[in-house]
Amino acid sequence: MPRGGGSSLAGQTVGEALVIDFTPHLDAVVELNAEERWVRVQPGLVLDRLDRYLRARAPHLMVGPDPASGKRATLGGMLGNNATGTHSILYGNMVRHVAAAQALLDDGTPVRLEPLPPDAWAERTRRAGREGQLYRDLDALLTAHRDVIERDTPRHWRRNSGYRLEYLLGDERNVAQLLCGSEGTLAVVTELTVRLVDRPRRTALGVVHFHTRREALRAVPTILGTDPSAVEFFDGRSIRQARRSPGFGHRLTFVEGEPGGVLITEYYGATEAELTGRLDELEDTLARAGEGYAVVRVTDPAAIANVWGVRTEALGLIMNVRGDHKPVAFIEDASVPPEHLADYIDALA
Template sequence: MRVIPALEPSGRTDHLYQQFLEVLENQGFKGELRQDYGTRLVTSTDNSIYQVMPQAVIFPKDTDDLKLVLELSSEDRFQKISLTPRGGGTGTNGQSLTEGVIVDCSRHMNQILELNLDQGWVRVQPGVVLDQLNDFLMTHGVFFAPNVSPSSRATLGGMINTDACGKGSRIYGRTSNHILELNCVLSNGESMCSVLINQDSVEEYKLMTGIQGEIYRTVDEVVRSRKKLIHDTFPRLSRFMTGYNLAGVLNADESTFNLNALLSGSEGTLAFVSEARLRLTRIPRERLLLVVHYGSFDDALRDASRLVESDPAAIETLDEKILTLAKKDEIYPRVQKWVEDPEGRPTRTINLIEFSGDEITELEKKIHPICEEILKKRDTPGEAHGFFITDKAREILELWNLRKKGVGLLGNLPGER
């Protein structure tokens, strides 16, 4: 098996970056400034196939540190300094990798700051991990709905920067659908608070002096003057992660203006998030998980359109490659009886279909027609040949953990990288 080749220790950080770090320290930066080879090597990879060695890694202590970093980088002498925010390093496209400076908020800026259950929101710093937040919220009967597979490592700042979504996105949408307010630091070190505003407020914001007024004037001009081009260009998809979401700035009747739609998914290129106020969702009382067995991936994919009609909270497919790799993983003995056909029919792909709500009887009404159809057609070529149903929290968790392992299992395949 060939792995990513080792990077050669590059010795000292380049002079310009060294000078930048020295000035930061002298100006009262409170966090950590790291340029040792070990720290740089660890942050030269993420969950992608790429490896890029940074010049240094910065761990800001608070918002003042972030402001200091960006204000200093805006000076003429440091115009060539490149800054890239990093969360949990779970991105699969190399978004957090850079040959410049990594700014990692996960070490110190990782606090849950405020919870308002009456109004249904929570305020967090960007380094808070998704599982950390939802574990805290669970006792209150609410959760942050966008879900990603690496939830034990993914930070809220990273999810905002990539507009992340995953299991349950067909009902709950993307991260941007749950953002109420973003506190950001702009490229010149200024702070900015962004919330949904009406058109009268937009006109007031456009009169502001400095970079913030310029932002509102520019964005408003672009989304209005190029409205047709934006409408014709942007796909009508519930899940996508490419480009700035200009289509989401104005609502349908153009009565509201939401800069957060643009900031979310911008991968830190427009501003660095220092705090976020996020909408919370009540945890459903009941959950049912249906595991459907198929003889091929094509059969499972073809069946998905029928399954979606039953309005599940989530539907995910695990193909033969992942199931085969899972057999060598420690999790497989715990899920084997649910993903293999008890009558010995070859199961090469499964669909996981979850239903959630407050009444179990309503969920059963959705699931029973699917099961009856499977039983009726199970011996027909190209149709599903079996299923498993559970409402037990432990079993549901184990099956979704199998799904979460998918990227890691594929990433460990032998061969060139």
């Protein structure tokens, strides 16, 4: 079983198999092509290390998926669990960003997985050995079950369950995409090529305040209608816990009153004027919908970093509550269509 940083939330790298830890050795950048906007890396490379590398050599580019565990998550692990992150509404999952992979099949056969037009795919099916068998089996499976895959694949994109066979239905097929979300069950990746996206020139936050959690969750579709780059919920309990913490209380300058929750809403822009316009649109949209009681604007880069820092560290604050009763996470990474989010959380609570 291949293992990256071990930062996945549900223990996916714990099992009865022989665990192969890629982080001590296979952790290098192999090649960067800034002009064509891709980077080839070994699977044990940590995302934050790659980001520092790109900032030094191609500062206008970055990896799209940005999981909160970026200080520990490896690129191979991000491929294995089809990672996404705070900016998923812009960049989606890893499956949209993997261009190719070098991998070892179950018998040790090395293969290169890359986009193949129909004639190249047909050539792979004629190869001898395990690689040819792989393509023949996939060909037969896709032919026999195309209707089921097209009909029954869930339309909600943010999901990691099952193999992403729908990505192999087009004229050009890339088996590297099938590895996304496979949790190391199909092959052991030794290199992967990742497409890069533009790094935003400027960002701004609108921290939208609500009296209750339900009000905040019901407003999510309204806010998504303004095309933000990210929307993150910060609940009232975590805010109250942060205020009681000596190390965090002074950092909550972006919180007004005693909200039941806030939605941290981020926008990208090329100029300050553009960002001001985006925040104006947010406030106007919320006012028309009668949602939220305050919007705190955060435009200074250091202040923006502080907001995200407090939000990222919120789980640790909740775990440090006094007494013997501690919160226990029992649902990991649930994915719900935004219009049903409030009802879903109410039903759980």
